[in-house]
Amino acid sequence: MTRDEIDTPALLVDLNEMESNLRQMAAFFADKQVKLRPHFKNHKSPILARKQLEAGAIGLTCATLREAEILADSGIRDILIANEIAGERELNQFVELSRRADVIVALDNETVAAEMAAVSRAQGIPLSVVVDLNVGLNRCGIQPGEPALNLAKKAVQLGLKFRGVMGYEGHLQAFPQSEERDKVVRQVCQSLTDSRRLIENAGIPVEIVSTGGTGTYMIGGQYPGITDIQAGSYLLMDTIYTNRGSTFSRSLTILATVISRPDQNRAVVDCGLKVLSGERGLSTVKDMEGVQLKALHAVHGLLETQNPDERLQPGRKIELWVHYSDATVNLHDRMYGVRNGDVEEIIRIEH
């Protein structure tokens, strides 16, 4: 099957680029104390998760109970849910997951800790937590230092398995790489390792200090006291990250068909925001200088050209770079693994 035999619109992954990213990240961590626990939420593909483990990852990070279930269903044992859960049904689902895998969940609240401990006791299943620190993203998380220590103590008192701390500096992923940005990333790492020491000094062992993303892994990955890095986007990559200066290569495109050519300087493709996220900006067209995506409607992409371009005839295939991989992969149930123009494998995305 060649690229042009795929029904459009379709999500393609260039296997050469993806494998190059896999190797580059594995090489970075090969000689480090800090290890990679890549985020599953970006690709949601058990096949790619396996490739990451084979390349040296110590487990997978994920964002939801559902993602943890998908990982456990595919036989993956080491799972960090780097996000809070709450609610009776959810806590019971976490217990069920903990029966069949080493699943750790983020915790930032004493009431939830008490409810979790009650479910753990009632079901006779130990439950593992990391205390989630707010390292500046201002989303979830408890303040570093004393508040973190107190929650760690509480978790231990309640009978939960306290495994360590985490803190995601998502607000810093968005900044272009610079000396100033790197300084703040180091402050985040210091804050996490300070909390680690505080907790250890209270006699509570800390196994995990987890942080970092594709924009910041280099700093956390070499920081004494950090144990693992949650970077996920590095594998497939997107234009958001390359615009910020990432050294990984974009592997994802949307294959689309030109369906209309209303005039010489306009064309319409069968690729709208239902298959290509515009949530963080518009995509660019691959290998077609002078052709621009001007708008995404629900099922249409509107292209404009400065000069008439013969490649924009109805029926022709074009590719658009995925701008925001997380949200775009989420719109598909498969990606077509392409190598040198041929489809080598179809990679399932699980939801």
Place this chain on the structure above:
Amino acid sequence: MTRDEIDTPALLVDLNEMESNLRQMAAFFADKQVKLRPHFKNHKSPILARKQLEAGAIGLTCATLREAEILADSGIRDILIANEIAGERELNQFVELSRRADVIVALDNETVAAEMAAVSRAQGIPLSVVVDLNVGLNRCGIQPGEPALNLAKKAVQLGLKFRGVMGYEGHLQAFPQSEERDKVVRQVCQSLTDSRRLIENAGIPVEIVSTGGTGTYMIGGQYPGITDIQAGSYLLMDTIYTNRGSTFSRSLTILATVISRPDQNRAVVDCGLKVLSGERGLSTVKDMEGVQLKALHAVHGLLETQNPDERLQPGRKIELWVHYSDATVNLHDRMYGVRNGDVEEIIRIEH
């Protein structure tokens, strides 16, 4: 099953509101010459398509070959693909569809018409088209008047079944209802019916003159010479349309669980842009005055309150109004049909 027993995040449809919308639209068309051919792309649910047919719709409109396949697979015979198709594979798929349903596709290009006619002859299957007019949206479509007439003639010469014309005034759906907007909608209807007359005067029968959406159906639905209206969003509705003054009621919400309460004035829910589109604006929170959605991350919704609100404790369920139904329904494979707090049916969404 009650609402609170649903795994979150989940898409809910309030059945009372949805049925009220269904009845309101059916009542409008009950005494009209113009008929409703509702757009499937909005809900992508064969179950809801059936309800629309039972309420008097003459067929379904859709946006893609895939949607037409879903409709044909569920036994629906009258299908208008209100969008262009192109490419050898796509034209062959259209032939296959035409073997088992009365499928009509939009056409705006002579070259595509010739290719379509060649496939039709080769397979011995008649293929039906409507000529798509650019009525100001500047997406697909040929100019009304002579260009439309020439393409209609060409289609007939080539041996395609010419069924009529269509023109979608999508750019006018976005304007709040006003006298000025309505005047432009009437100009669109006039342009379509002028093209109809021009084609009929050339001796070519015109069966279909299709236009309109949820924001404009009232005008097209009473315009002499228009035959059917493509409105789709009216059934489920969203905040985009109610903000513009629509008289239909919103039925769609996302059920979410509070997972973090970092301080008295902030809370985080397990509902991000992977389940709730932010492509056209942010959602509002249902039945919780003073609580605002400030941002959508991939899997998090960030809420803020002026005053501490006890309903924002971790584990509590809240609902957010769907702002943009087309893009949000697209993120789900089911909606939970809720009536007075109980789940009455699970409605499959097909992709």
